[in-house]
Amino acid sequence: xxxxxxxxxxxxxxxxxxxxxxxxxxxxxxxxxxxxxxxxxxxxxxxxxxxxxxxxxxxxxxxxxxxxxxxxxxxxxxxxxxxxxxxxxxxxxxxxxxxxxxxxxxxxxxxxxxxxxxxxxxxxxxxxxxxxxxxxxxxxxxxxxxxxxxxxxxxxxxxxxxxxxxxxxxxxxxxxxxxxxxxxxxxxxxxxxxxxxxxxxxxxxxxxxxxxxxxxxxxxxxxxxxxxxxxxxxxxxxxxxxxxx
Numbered sequence: 001x002x003x004x005x006x007x008x009x010x011x012x013x014x015x016x017x018x019x020x021x022x023x024x025x026x027x028x029x030x031x032x033x034x035x036x037x038x039x040x041x042x043x044x045x046x047x048x049x050x051x052x053x054x055x056x057x058x059x060x061x062x063x064x065x066x067x068x069x070x071x072x073x074x075x076x077x078x079x080x081x082x083x084x085x086x087x088x089x090x091x092x093x094x095x096x097x098x099x100x101x102x103x104x105x106x107x108x109x110x111x112x113x114x115x116x117x118x119x120x121x122x123x124x125x126x127x128x129x130x131x132x133x134x135x136x137x138x139x140x141x142x143x144x145x146x147x148x149x150x151x152x153x154x155x156x157x158x159x160x161x162x163x164x165x166x167x168x169x170x171x172x173x174x175x176x177x178x179x180x181x182x183x184x185x186x187x188x189x190x191x192x193x194x195x196x197x198x199x200x201x202x203x204x205x206x207x208x209x210x211x212x213x214x215x216x217x218x219x220x221x222x223x224x225x226x227x228x229x230x231x232x233x234x235x236x237x238x239x240x241x242x243x244x245x
Contacts, residue, residue, distance in 0.1 A: 029057035033065040043073045060087060060103045060125055080110050082118075090129035090139055099139045101126025107141055107154050119154035122146065128169045132192065133176050140178060142166045147180055160195050162188050170217035170225070179225055181214025187227055189238065199238060203227040 032053035039046040050069040054062040064085020071079055071086075080098060088101035100108040105122030107129070122143035132138045137152045147160040147169065160180070168181035176192030185204055188197040203214050216228040224245070225236045234244030 025057055029053045029059070029062050032056060033062050036065045036069055040069070040072050043069070046072060060085060063087060064103055080108070080116060082106075082108055082116075088126045088129045088141070090131055092131055092136075093134040097131075097137065099129045099131075099141075101129050101141055101143075105143055107139075107150065109139070109154055111137075117154060119150075121148065121150065121154060121156065127166070130169055130171045132171060134173050140169065140171060142169050147178070158193075158195055160190055160197075162186070162197075165213075167213040167215050168217045168227075170219055172219040172223070175223075177219075179217045179219065181217045181227060183213035185213060185229070187214055187217070187225065187236070189225075201236070203229065203234065203236070203244075 030053075032049050036046045036049035036053060039049060047066075047069040050062070050066040054066045056062070064087060067086045067089075080100065082100055082102060084106065085103040086100055087103050090099045091097065096112045098110045100110075102108075103125045105120065105124050105126060106118055107121045107126060108116050108118045110116050121141060124143045126141055126143050128140075128142040130140050132140055132149060138150060138157070140147060140149050142148075145161060145163070145165055147162065147166055148156050149158040149160075151157050160178070162180050162182050164182035164184045164186065166180055167183045170179045171177070172179070178190040178192065180188045180190070180197075181203070182188070185202055187199075187201055187203050189199040190197050214227050214229055216226075216233075218226045220226060220235070223238065225238060227234060227236060237245050
């Protein structure tokens with residue numbers, strides 16, 4: 001009985017120590033992020049502090065601080081100022097349009113020398129932004145389990161709901177087809193003008209387990225899809241979906 005009590009006590013001690021260490025790491029990352037934002041007048045120092053914060057604890061706050069410090073560097077051609085952490089960025093092929101997603105769910109767009117337009121689109125962090133076509137004036141954004149197409153004025157014109165947290169997004173430039181990867185290991189393919197998928201398949205044959213999710217997607221020039229996860233990646237011929245080639 002004493003031995004059992006001693007083992008239980010040791011387990012609690014280890015658990016408490018682990019929680020204390022996690023709190024210490026979180027506090028250090030928060031401190032470094034805040035210090036980086038306070039040192040933006042010194043771009044090199046701000047970048048080093050933000051990089052250290054992100055290495056200490058990669059999360060929305062530290063990623064936002066890192067992105068802010070990067071665009072604050074003097075070699076950056078143009079700065080677009082937003083007063084909240086930036087979590088996603090996309091540009092048009094000619095770089096005349098820039099879309100910015102934030103941790104609060106807002107989306108901004110800047111066209112050439114035009115003023116910055118802001119819209120409260122999502123209620124959660126924007127994790128991805130991709131133009132609908134290389135020369136298009138519309139963009140697709142992702143937050144949580146929503147995939148939303150926004151028009152020129154950042155008004156939602158189509159909402160796709162894959163039924164799970166969206167972990168990756170890829171748009172085929174030549175056709176506008178939209179591929180979505182979820183955190184339960186599925187890939188969904190949508191036509192450019194439809195909110196319903198024409199194809200859904202599991203990426204498990206590529207080594208992407210259902211518990212890990214499809215964390216990256218890319219279209220190949222010949223219309224295949226490359227899906228990747230923590231345990232591997234594979235190329236999928238959409239004529240035979242679900243089997244990596």
